[in-house]
Amino acid sequence: MLRFLQNYPKAMETIYDAAHSAIKPFARWLKPNGRLEPIMIWGESVGKGAVFDCQMCGQCILHSTGMTCPMTCPKNLRNGPCGGVRTNGHCEVKPDMRCVWTVAYERSLQMPKYGHEFIQIQPPVNRRLEGTASWVNMLAGTDTITPKGWVTPPTDISVERSA
Numbered sequence: 001m002l003r004f005l006q007n008y009p010k011a012m013e014t015i016y017d018a019a020h021s022a023i024k025p026f027a028r029w030l031k032p033n034g035r036l037e038p039i040m041i042w043g044e045s046v047g048k049g050a051v052f053d054c055q056m057c058g059q060c061i062l063h064s065t066g067m068t069c070p071m072t073c074p075k076n077l078r079n080g081p082c083g084g085v086r087t088n089g090h091c092e093v094k095p096d097m098r099c100v101w102t103v104a105y106e107r108s109l110q111m112p113k114y115g116h117e118f119i120q121i122q123p124p125v126n127r128r129l130e131g132t133a134s135w136v137n138m139l140a141g142t143d144t145i146t147p148k149g150w151v152t153p154p155t156d157i158s159v160e161r162s163a
C-alpha cells in the first residue's frame with residue numbers, strides 16, 4: 001500500500017504544511033458536527049489510513065511524532081515508548097514489529113521543521129474525539145482542550161538533530 005511514504009518524513013512534513021495552509025481558508029465551513037465533517041472523516045480515514053494506518057483518534061499529532069501515528073502503538077502511547085522495548089528495538093506486544101517510537105524517533109531526526117517537537121509532552125488523548133476529523137478539530141481548536149488540571153510541562157531538553 002502507501003505505507004512506504006512514511007519513510008520519507010521530510011517530504012511528508014512538507015505535504016502536511018501544504019495541506020495545513022490549503023485547508024485554513026475553509027475553517028468557517030469546517031466545524032465539528034457540521035455538514036462537511038463527514039467528508040473530512042472519509043478523507044482522513046481513506047488517505048491517512050492508507051499512508052499512516054490512521055486510527056482516527058481525532059487529535060492528530062503526526063508532525064510531532066516523526067510522521068508516525070502514535071495510536072498504532074499497541075498500547076496507544078503518545079509520549080514515547082514503554083519499558084518493554086526489546087534490545088533490538090522491537091515491540092514487546094508484537095515482537096515482529098519495530099517499536100512505533102523507535103521508528104518515530106528515527107524519522108523525526110529527518111524532519112527539519114517539526115522534528116524538534118518529538119520531545120514535547122503530549123496531553124492525554126481525548127477519547128471523545130475518536131472517529132471525528134482531526135483537521136476539523138484542529139481548525140476549531142477542540143483538539144487542544146486538555147483535561148482540567150493538566151499543565152503541559154516545559155521541554156528544556158536540547159537534542160542534536162541532523163537537518
Ligand code: SF4
Nearest residue numbers: 054055056057060069
Ligand atoms: S495521530 Fe490520530 S488522527 Fe493522526 S494519524 Fe494517528 S490516529 Fe490518525
